[in-house]
Amino acid sequence: MIETLSNIAFEPFLISFKLAIITTAILFVLSLPLAWYLAHTKSKMKPFFEALTSLPIVLPPSVIGFYILFALSQNSPIGTFFNDYFGIKLVFNFTGLIVASCFYSLPFMVQPLQSGFESINKNMIEASYICGKSKLATIIQVAIPSIKPSLMTAIIVTFAHTVGEFGVVLMVGGSIPGETKVASVAIYEFVEIMDYNSAHIYSGIMLIISFLVLLSVYIFNNKQKNAFI
Structure with missing residues (x-):
């Protein structure tokens, strides 16, 4: 067992955690104004935007991955633009x-x-608003401190969900060692070559991480609820 552990490359976990940290940070910045808008808008388009935002929950990852791959490929306008002007390829690399x-x-x-x-x-x-605070100041100084349980849940669950991604990252990034080969893809490849011992170790680590993440969310939320009792 010890020998097996020493032979396993844990780089896919590092890539998974790096991806999860960057994704969570980006989504936190982008989602705050979007969530604020959806929470307060009275527009008739609100159900449309909510459905659009929630689409990744019900769509198969392979479908999302296919359309992202198509949209970001070097043959697409977006892929061509980033490749020609910035020298950045958006598929089969970490950026993708x-x-x-x-x-x-x-x-x-x-x-x-x-x-x-x-x-x-x-x-x-x-x-x-009556005290003269702007909308941005209200969100940062009043709203965010008032939703700590929701904030913690959003950050931790997003991080954990990103760590466990498989279909989308496989479609867009493939399995390039040291670049796009995340933990979930590594498990899939171990099963393919019938290296079940390594697959057990990787899967066990993922199971423990997922459980600890969920446990931390529930503990934090329960403490927040008890603090108001």
Whole structure:
């Protein structure tokens, strides 16, 4: 067992964690204004935007991966633009994984934040505006501190979901060692070559990580609830 552990390359986990950290950071910045808008808008288009945002939850990862691959390939306008002007290829590299992960994990960041913003007492928001605070200052100084459980849930679940991604990252990034070969892809390849011992170790690590992530969310949320009792 010890010999097997020493022979396993844990680089896929490092790539997975790096991808999850960057994706979570990007989505946090992008999702805050989107979640705020969805929580407070009275537009008739709100159901459309909510459905669009939630689409990655119900669409098969292979479908999302295919359309992202098609949209970012060097034959597409977007892929051609980034390749010609910035020398950046958006598929089969780590950059492509980030783009794909941001699309795929979007609802896991937006939905908890939106629920948190919707639960805030509107009088607090109005009082902030009356005191002369801008919308941005209200979000940062009033809204965000008031939704700590939702905020923590959004960040941790998005991180964990990104670590466990498979179909989307395989379609867009492939399996390039040291570049796009994440932990979930490594497990798939171990099973393909019937190296079940290595697959057990990788899967066990993923299982423990997933459980600890969920446990931390529930512990934090329970502490927050008890603090108001």
